[in-house]
Amino acid sequence: MSRRPIRSSETQIIFSPESPRYDRTCWVCLASDKDDDAGPVLKDWVRPCRCRGTTKWVHQACLQRWIDEKQAGNAAAPVLCSQCRTQYRIVCPKLGPLFECFEEYEKIIDAFSPLATAFLVLGGVGWCANRFGMLSLTQTLGSDATAALLENRDPVLIHVTVPLIPFVLAGSRFIDWHTYGLRLYWWSQSQLKRFVLGDDGCERNEAEANSTSRMREPAELKSSSDAATITRRVMGGLLLPTCAAVCGQLLFDGLIEEQWKKSLLGGFVYVLGKGIVKMMYRHQQYVRQASRTILSWDES
Template sequence: MQRERKNYYFVLSGNEHCNDGKIYKIRQVCTYMMEEANDSSTSVGTGTSEDPQSSTYRSCWVCFGTDDDEHMKWVKPCRCKGTTMWVHHACLMRWIDEKQKGHSFTKVKCPQCNTEYVVVFPPFGKLTSFIQTIDHIVFKASPIAATGVLLGSIYWSAVTYGAITVMQVLGHKEGLDMMERADPLFLLVGLPMIPVGLVLGKMIQWDDYLLRLWKKHSSKLVYLKKLIFGTRPSQEGTSTILPPSPVEMRQTREIKFTRVLCGALIFPTVATIFGKLLFHSVESNFQRSALGGASFVILKGFLNIYLKYQVQSRMGQREIKDYVEPVPQLETAT
């Protein structure tokens, strides 16, 4: 151990060096710093170039090389003092490249004193600067352009869907005549509102409201309740339904976006089919589709109410059984 600064030096044979129990194949002398030097222990211009206390002594904190390395450029890139003050320019550039990971404009700081390294790039020529500027503008504008393309695709898809729906509900010829006579601005605004209105209408859970209303007043309509929903043998004498738990209420109010979207977009086709099957005597295509859509909504709502009522009735009539000790089975003699 040498000097008051408590630096340990290990001189090994060959180019293998020990630093804190690790083997490094770098140079002949490896310094292991135990404590930071006191301000009073360093003075400029004292000692020779081989003395680590001297301000002229240089040791690279990346590769632990010394002044014995010829043709190596040295830099002092931060506020560090002592053995971490000097570093090879090439070693530091490789270390910065590893930290930046290909992003040359990422700021890198000293791991010891937290000083930001000042990295200066050589100037480009006019052509290179122009190309780099264009590339930077394209890089910044790409997210905005992609968002615009996505929104434009959604908008024109909605316009196309609206036009197809009009021709499907009114009839192909009648729908085309109506859109040809209409104002183009009205079509550009009105046609995309058709799928939006269908989705918003699909999100209204009116069957849940009717179910709560039915459960509130069903005690006054006992016979109608038995006629519609029926009564199980196990429900006789215990027809009281417990109120749904918060978990059940949350599951009831949960809206699946994919289901809502698919149901809303397919609704005009279903309405047209129901209208042709149930109201084929109606001459107007619009009235036939409207009646078919209303019939489908009422039928689907009634089935949903019936299913939810039966599920909640079953949940309210659950029972927890007593634990029964399992009977051990006797092994039969072979």
């Protein structure tokens, strides 16, 4: 079957962009030149970017709606073509002098608002940290000793070091020394058994224990890192000077006169005692996990 040859005039009519019958297709609504009878709004075509082919042309009204969705209410936000990444050139009618001044004022406020907010937040945090640091020094050293300490020091050094006190206290609670102490306890137990019983006796003891005991070796318990644990550690670090002062007052009131010595010893006793109790508790958790059993399903 022979094909009818295409005349050059027909090719010019179909594919020439300058021809009014050029078949353009909107990439938003997928309407073409043949569908322009639907309304006069769809007759306004625009080529807003470097795209070619089917994504070259778009209706002005369709593109306006698409840009509104992309800007999401922010009329000053730039919009890029999703294909060639060309920024659309959006031109709006000029405002009057009064509204142009107001628009520039809004731009200046938008530019400086993040900086001003950050300055106020950091200033508030610094002021609170400075007050808390002074309170911690007063609790541990006493009011007279704190006043004498700050009186003979450089003000710049004071304003830099005192606000760091709450951050140092909170950060110290994230040093998990209990785990290292518990591992040292387990290691010392094994070394003591090997020293007393010897290698052969220790191996026989472990074999007998495994044959008669139901205990297994569970995974090592790790500290939780959820939000409750983090906030608990932060609060524990911030309350450390208060707990140290209270323990020092209760334990060493009649023995030591200086407030800072009582607070130092009280804090040492508080941290050491709490750490030992926590290590014993974690050891019991480990033993409990090693002795756990799983029950069979009871169909009744």
